Amino acid sequence: MNTSALILMISTWSIVTCLTIYFFVKVLKAPMRQEPDSYLDNDPK
Amino acid sequence: MSTKLKTSDIKTEHWGSRVGLVLAMAGNAVGFGNFLRFPVQAVQNGGGAFIIPYLVSLVLLGFPLLMIEWTAGRYGGRFGHHSTPFILHSLNKKAIWKYVGVFGLFSNLAIAAYYCYMESWTMSYIFHSIKGTFNHLDQHGVASFFDSYVDIGHSTTGIPFEALVFYILCLALNVWILSKGLAGGIEKAAKIMVPVLIFFGIFLAIRGITLKGGEQHAIMDGLAGLNFLWTPQYDSLTNPRVWLAAAGQIFFTLSVGMGSIQCYASYLRQRDDIAVNAMSAGFMNEFVEIVLGSSIIIPISVGYLGIDKVIDLVGLGGLGLAFRTMPFLFEQWGPIFSALTGTAFFGLLFFAGITSSLAMGTPIMGFLKDEYNWSNKKSAITFGLITLGLGLPTVLFFQQGVFDEYDYWSGTVALFVFAMLESILFAWFFGYKRGWKEFIDGADMRIPVIFKYILGFVTPVILILVFLASLLRPAGDDWSKISFKGWELHPESIIGQLTYKGITENRESFAMAFYSETTGTLDTVYTLRGKHYIRIVPDGKGPEFAKSYVFNPEKHTLTVKVGEHILKGQKLYDGFVINRIFYIKMARLILVGLFLGLSIMVWYAYRKRKRENTI
Numbered sequence: 108m109n110t111s112a113l114i115l116m117i118s119t120w121s122i123v124t125c126l127t128i129y130f131f132v133k134v135l136k137a138p139m140r141q142e143p144d145s146y147l148d149n150d151p152k
Numbered sequence: 153m154s155t156k157l158k159t160s161d162i163k164t165e166h167w168g169s170r171v172g173l174v175l176a177m178a179g180n181a182v183g184f185g186n187f188l189r190f191p192v193q194a195v196q197n198g199g200g201a202f203i204i205p206y207l208v209s210l211v212l213l214g215f216p217l218l219m220i221e222w223t224a225g226r227y228g229g230r231f232g233h234h235s236t237p238f239i240l241h242s243l244n245k246k247a248i249w250k251y252v253g254v255f256g257l258f259s260n261l262a263i264a265a266y267y268c269y270m271e272s273w274t275m276s277y278i279f280h281s282i283k284g285t286f287n288h289l290d291q292h293g294v295a296s297f298f299d300s301y302v303d304i305g306h307s308t309t310g311i312p313f314e315a316l317v318f319y320i321l322c323l324a325l326n327v328w329i330l331s332k333g334l335a336g337g338i339e340k341a342a343k344i345m346v347p348v349l350i351f352f353g354i355f356l357a358i359r360g361i362t363l364k365g366g367e368q369h370a371i372m373d374g375l376a377g378l379n380f381l382w383t384p385q386y387d388s389l390t391n392p393r394v395w396l397a398a399a400g401q402i403f404f405t406l407s408v409g410m411g412s413i414q415c416y417a418s419y420l421r422q423r424d425d426i427a428v429n430a431m432s433a434g435f436m437n438e439f440v441e442i443v444l445g446s447s448i449i450i451p452i453s454v455g456y457l458g459i460d461k462v463i464d465l466v467g468l469g470g471l472g473l474a475f476r477t478m479p480f481l482f483e484q485w486g487p488i489f490s491a492l493t494g495t496a497f498f499g500l501l502f503f504a505g506i507t508s509s510l511a512m513g514t515p516i517m518g519f520l521k522d523e524y525n526w527s528n529k530k531s532a533i534t535f536g537l538i539t540l541g542l543g544l545p546t547v548l549f550f551q552q553g554v555f556d557e558y559d560y561w562s563g564t565v566a567l568f569v570f571a572m573l574e575s576i577l578f579a580w581f582f583g584y585k586r587g588w589k590e591f592i593d594g595a596d597m598r599i600p601v602i603f604k605y606i607l608g609f610v611t612p613v614i615l616i617l618v619f620l621a622s623l624l625r626p627a628g629d630d631w632s633k634i635s636f637k638g639w640e641l642h643p644e645s646i647i648g649q650l651t652y653k654g655i656t657e658n659r660e661s662f663a664m665a666f667y668s669e670t671t672g673t674l675d676t677v678y679t680l681r682g683k684h685y686i687r688i689v690p691d692g693k694g695p696e697f698a699k700s701y702v703f704n705p706e707k708h709t710l711t712v713k714v715g716e717h718i719l720k721g722q723k724l725y726d727g728f729v730i731n732r733i734f735y736i737k738m739a740r741l742i743l744v745g746l747f748l749g750l751s752i753m754v755w756y757a758y759r760k761r762k763r764e765n766t767i
Binding site for chain 1: 166167168169170171172173174199200203207335375378379382383384419420421423424425428429431432435436438439442443446596597
């Protein structure tokens with residue numbers, strides 16, 4: 108691959124992949140809120 | 153005593169989990185376009201340089217529209233509304249916005265009608281990949297397979313009306329999942345399908361990138377394909393066409409302007425986060441599009457066909473590349489591996505498609521449940537039946553252009569118009585400051601405040617400009633021709649389409665003669681599956697670009713001979729003929745009828761709510 112294509116591709120892929128992981132981890136790690144919230148998984152058993 | 157609903161009185165369905173919501177939203181956004189449209193757009197619009205207008209459009213149009221739609225949805229949900237006519241009504245009480253909201257029902261129904269047909273192709277292609285139908289077919293054979301598949305009268309499996317059977321099966325699967333409700337159906341499906349889709353995508357991307365020239369009949373490395381796609385042609389950035397293409401791609405990829413995001417978000421409560429959810433679902437879609445989407449069809453096609461041929465083939469679009477070419481390329485990897493990759497590729501497209509079509513069903517169901525108190529099952533079946541009714545013309549008259557017509561008006565123009573109007577409503581009627589406050593309410597992260605002003609001024613203005621540019625796009629995309637004296641319009645501009653500018657020959661619905669729409673050589677007159685064709689190969693092109701015209705020897709008399717050089721507009725045969733323009737007009741009539749019908753339903757629902765004092 109030529110240098111400009113390689114730089115453009117790798118930088119774009121890196122930014123997009125890092126942000127995808129960052130936001131998804133943020134969703135996974137977000138603490139459950141007090142009821143009532145929007146999610147059935149958090150309903151009192 | 154007033155019976156007006158309070159927010160606390162409203163009982164609605166809920167999402168099972170936050171991850172489920174994000175995956176369902178990402179599944180809604182990820183569709184065929186991520187794998188088939190994005191790489192083709194990049195190749196045609198400056199290669200790697202395309203990513204610059206693409207990312208600019210993402211920041212100035214994509215993210216703000218996501219913010220608007222998530223916010224509007226959560227806000228409307230507070231008042232028990234789960235479809236755009238009444239979600240928009242909750243933002244501003246002027247009657248017009250309810251009818252603007254009709255676009256959010258119209259687009260979903262019309263797009264689902266032809267989108268489910270494409271989904272059904274992928275189901276059929278998975279079946280044929282496993283069965284080994286494509287083994288030993290040459291490239292022309294694989295392309296012809298697709299033509300025979302969409303020719304409704306012919307069967308590739310022995311099942312009569314095969315394309316129709318797969319279509320109905322696919323619709324039935326959508327209806328079944330939708331009838332299970334939000335958490336029990338859509339969310340469960342997304343939790344399985346989105347990870348499987350990403351797994352298939354990674355598998356195929358690795359296969360594409362590691363393809364070695366000289367091995368398994370490949371003529372080039374897969375990396376040559378990546379090089380071809382990513383090499384930037386910076387001079388293309390001065391062409392407005394490239395910027396319009398990037399803005400268009402952002403629309404398709406994020407599924408904005410449809411009404412499905414608002415519907416999904418309407419099941420959230422006021423204090424639940426939407427900022428991180430929106431960004432997470434949005435970036436998941438971008439990962440699938442930019443990283444996986446660029447690493448599959450172009451590297452594999454270039455590896456086997458070479459760059460020149462791929463340049464020609466991308467002119468036929470991503471769908472052609474996927475269904476008319478890819479099975480032949482997979483075949484080069486031997487029967488077992490080709491079955492595996494064929495299943496992975498069409499499975500990937502199927503999961504991408506169905507997670508989107510499920511999102512298209514939800515606003516319609518939301519409307520029927522809210523306004524008529526229907527159950528999930530009843531509203532899902534109704535959605536299926538309406539979609540079937542609308543979709544039958546696309547199945548039966550696919551080759552006559554009905555499919556393309558639905559795609560243009562509902563899948564392109566309606567999305568732009570709706571997104572433009574909802575951004576105007578949000579920024580200038582609901583108020584961008586109030587809108588911003590709503591958006592950040594409950595947010596799990598700080599969003600740069602610059603977006604408040606982008607939402608308020610930049611996004612609506614850009615959308616108005618993009619709409620005007622699409623309306624008045626000049627011929628040949630030569631923007632220097634624009635002047636107060638007027639200019640020739642592009643056939644694909646909105647006005648060009650309205651006036652059938654792209655159809656230069658056979659402009660009457662019914663005629664007593666048929667004229668060639670291509671200049672080239674009449675190389676053969678042949679019979680295939682009981683139909684008779686005249687084939688014209690365009691000048692300077694190979695037979696894969698040939699245009700075939702059907703004729704009936706019992707009713708038509710040929711006026712040309714094999715080997716003759718045919719000019720565009722030259723008579724091919726005499727006799728009664730129903731032209732393509734008739735089917736195009738029929739498709740437009742159906743779409744106008746759908747919009748009017750939905751508007752009447754919204755008017756009726758509004759009257760009912762007023763009577764019952766619930767609005």
